[in-house]
Amino acid sequence: MLEVQGKIISLEVIENRFVCDLKACKGACCIEGDGGAPLETAEVEWLNQNIDLITPVLDEEGKSLAQTQRATQADDGAFHTPLKADGACIYSIRDAMGILQCSIEQVYKKGSTTLIKPISCHLYPIRIHKSENWEALNYDRWDICNPACTQGAKLKVPVYRFLQSALIRKYGEEFYQELDDIASQWISETQL
Structure with a gap:
């Protein structure tokens, strides 16, 4: 898990690949x-x-x-x-x-x-889980999205990058930039 501006980010959001493939999943x-x-x-x-x-x-x-x-x-x-x-x-x-x-x-x-x-x-596929003291962003793995996982792997797009506009909409540009910086470092260090 990583922390960005008080939000707990699951590593799956960074490590998994995802790009919606509407032609496949309808x-x-x-x-x-x-x-x-x-x-x-x-x-x-x-x-x-x-x-x-x-x-x-x-x-x-x-x-x-x-x-x-x-x-x-x-x-x-x-x-x-x-x-x-x-x-x-x-x-x-x-x-x-x-x-x-x-x-x-x-x-x-x-x-x-x-x-x-x-x-x-x-x-x-990010789902937000909230409590009084924290907010967690988790990757929701669902078999109907297998084509999106295949497409994301092919294009090498992490979940969080696919959802850039949605994350900016929810949390702002500064949050996304910080997430991208931390995630990019994590990816380079773990060679994903």
């Missing part, structure tokens, strides 16, 4: 799993205030669900994206190639919003 992370994507409170508020920006690009089931439920809340108080009957996130849409895409991101790409997508999605 956006499986938007439909697989036992729950929706984690949402921060500010993202739930944003969805409640801006749902009219997103609904035009949603499929019919997503539109219907989004009218009454923008987020679900678990017993522990954590918020998640609601799911369609097939288990897909209500904000996911299929493109012409059958790849699941984020409708929030599609609206962002059109310049209609400043929210790219939920930060938990943007940071994946």
